[in-house]
Amino acid sequence: MSDFATTLPTGITEPDRDELRRQGILLTSLEEFYNWGRSNSVWPLQFGLACCAIEMIAASMARFDIARFGSEVFRPSPRQADLLIVSGTVTKKMAPQVVRLWNQMPEPKYCIAMGACAISGGPFKQGYNVLKGIDRFIPVDIYIPGCPPRPEALLHGLMTLQEKIRGQKLTGPDAPRHLRADTTCDYPVPEFGEHDLEPPANSAVWQAPTMMRKEKGQA
Amino acid sequence: MIASGLQTTGAHVREVHDDFHGDLLEVSMGPHHPSTHGVFRMQVTLDGETIVKLKPVFGYLHRNHEKLGENTSYLGSMPYTDRLDYLNSMTNNWAYALAVEKLAGQPVPERAEYLRIILAELTRLLNHTCLAGFLLQDSGASGTPLMYAFREREKILDLFESLSGSRMMCNFQRFGGCRTDASPEWLAAAKKLTDGYGAFLDEYERLITGNEILMARTQGVGVLKPDLAISAGITGPMLRATGVDYDLRKVDAYGFYSRFAFRVPLGDHGDTYDRYMIRVLEMRESIEILQQAFRDLPAGPIMDPKAKLRGFRPKTGEAYGRIEGPKGEIGFYLISDGTPNPYRYRVRPPSLINLTVLEDLCLGHTVADAVIILGSIDIVLGEVDR
Numbered sequence A: 001m002s003d004f005a006t007t008l009p010t011g012i013t014e015p016d017r018d019e020l021r022r023q024g025i026l027l028t029s030l031e032e033f034y035n036w037g038r039s040n041s042v043w044p045l046q047f048g049l050a051c052c053a054i055e056m057i058a059a060s061m062a063r064f065d066i067a068r069f070g071s072e073v074f075r076p077s078p079r080q081a082d083l084l085i086v087s088g089t090v091t092k093k094m095a096p097q098v099v100r101l102w103n104q105m106p107e108p109k110y111c112i113a114m115g116a117c118a119i120s121g122g123p124f125k126q127g128y129n130v131l132k133g134i135d136r137f138i139p140v141d142i143y144i145p146g147c148p149p150r151p152e153a154l155l156h157g158l159m160t161l162q163e164k165i166r167g168q169k170l171t172g173p174d175a176p177r178h179l180r181a182d183t184t185c186d187y188p189v190p191e192f193g194e195h196d197l198e199p200p201a202n203s204a205v206w207q208a209p210t211m212m213r214k215e216k217g218q219a
Numbered sequence B: 001m002i003a004s005g006l007q008t009t010g011a012h013v014r015e016v017h018d019d020f021h022g023d024l025l026e027v028s029m030g031p032h033h034p035s036t037h038g039v040f041r042m043q044v045t046l047d048g049e050t051i052v053k054l055k056p057v058f059g060y061l062h063r064n065h066e067k068l069g070e071n072t073s074y075l076g077s078m079p080y081t082d083r084l085d086y087l088n089s090m091t092n093n094w095a096y097a098l099a100v101e102k103l104a105g106q107p108v109p110e111r112a113e114y115l116r117i118i119l120a121e122l123t124r125l126l127n128h129t130c131l132a133g134f135l136l137q138d139s140g141a142s143g144t145p146l147m148y149a150f151r152e153r154e155k156i157l158d159l160f161e162s163l164s165g166s167r168m169m170c171n172f173q174r175f176g177g178c179r180t181d182a183s184p185e186w187l188a189a190a191k192k193l194t195d196g197y198g199a200f201l202d203e204y205e206r207l208i209t210g211n212e213i214l215m216a217r218t219q220g221v222g223v224l225k226p227d228l229a230i231s232a233g234i235t236g237p238m239l240r241a242t243g244v245d246y247d248l249r250k251v252d253a254y255g256f257y258s259r260f261a262f263r264v265p266l267g268d269h270g271d272t273y274d275r276y277m278i279r280v281l282e283m284r285e286s287i288e289i290l291q292q293a294f295r296d297l298p299a300g301p302i303m304d305p306k307a308k309l310r311g312f313r314p315k316t317g318e319a320y321g322r323i324e325g326p327k328g329e330i331g332f333y334l335i336s337d338g339t340p341n342p343y344r345y346r347v348r349p350p351s352l353i354n355l356t357v358l359e360d361l362c363l364g365h366t367v368a369d370a371v372i373i374l375g376s377i378d379i380v381l382g383e384v385d386r
Helices: A014-022 A030-039 A051-059 A095-104 A115-120 A151-166 B065-070 B075-082 B089-104 B110-138 B144-164 B184-208 B212-218 B226-231 B272-296 B350-355 B358-362 B367-377 B381-385
Strands: A083-087 A110-114 A142-144 B025-029 B041-047 B050-057 B317-325 B328-336 B342-348
Touching (some): A030 A151, A051 A083, A051 A110, A051 A151, A051 B144, A083 A095, A110 A151, B025 B367, B050 B358, B050 B367, B075 B089, B184 B272, B212 B272, B272 B367, B350 B381, B358 B367
Parallel strands (some): A110 A142
């Protein structure tokens, strides 16, 4: 937050603003105010897939208390949610529903891939029915490794997401997806084909990693 | 009409009036639904608000557990069993270890058996506490009971973590013993938790059990008859809530359960309220078992010295190991062909088999009741779909 606070167009530095705040004057920019509000009321979708969902519930309970970060309002309806926490294994039967839920969420929306399964298929990667990472179909903002990640890890992921939101601009190339005209909030929903999901990945958000190999005889 | 074939028992079953029929309505509940405990789907046909047909749809979390088990070494499947019923990894581990030990003829030292019983009963406390919280959450008591339940769950998970290194996925049992020994400090902490658990149950029961709304919502709702329960293969608290005295801890007396004095609580009506009460009573019995186990825990090794971890190849044969998990009979069926991997690896999941009677329980009730009935069956989708 501090890096763009110091680059305010007014030229007022952080100590100046602290001094003003002590005197009861709150100096801010629209962008900062907008992102402050957005980042502190990220409402997740109440959507559990597998084991990680239990830890997600645990994070919302008294001990870890996700309410401290303004995210305790788990909404059952995607229409009211800002954050999709993909908490668990996404199977090929479930992947179309996850993408559909993502499409039903209004912008601005964010996605956290919680746990090894949501990131890459995790321990079940060899399985014939397991999707090898939800980022093949929807854009993921934060990856939280672990099997399952502890609730603290989820909270850390949420804080990282808040930092990301606070760093977004209202205009220009750093603007979030919903403020840009050249992006879509609708992602193609895969269908379960004869052997695999059709298409197996959304090429707009995911490309297969290329392996760099040394040529023969090269040092 | 379909309605004429309904069982009209129980105080809360509504009669469907044949002279006032509108169109039947098909509602798909799930796989994204806050009360289906994961990615379970109910294809419900409604007449007004009354369920006349219910078709469960599984498979949204089918993670190829059994196929992976056939391609992994025996010990390599142990972490996968954690992820079957992810609330009760300790009992899953035990059931799998028991099956492999039967297959290989592997004895288990006394201290390890006691540790297994301690951990299994702690798991039972954990599972039943969570169930009570989720059931109340499903019936509309949003937040508070679940918070109480998860407060206690965290205490048990702290014990699991300090013993095995992981909160949920314990991966603790080995063929012929346990992975780590319980220190005196751990045992003291576990004993302290056990001693205090009765007070928590009293508090929780004061809050919930006599609650008029809970009784109105659950008594007479989702009645399961003993003969249907037996013929459908229902096990665990759900079977005992119908009044059938069948507890593998008594029937099989696996481990050292024959050395422990405990009672098997039985229900009378087989309704949702009985299924809730059975769990509360079982928790009280678990506390009794735990206290006896802490008293009698012998010193000694936790691992059979002849147990083989590396290059483990049981002789050709087959074995079925089962224990009384918190949800019912969890069993593993293994066929060995002498190689490091099992030839066939099969799980008997209590959640799935208990779920098969869902339609029988829900017919004639409203949608809101179906949610509670599903909550009282106590499913975990990792185990249902595997």
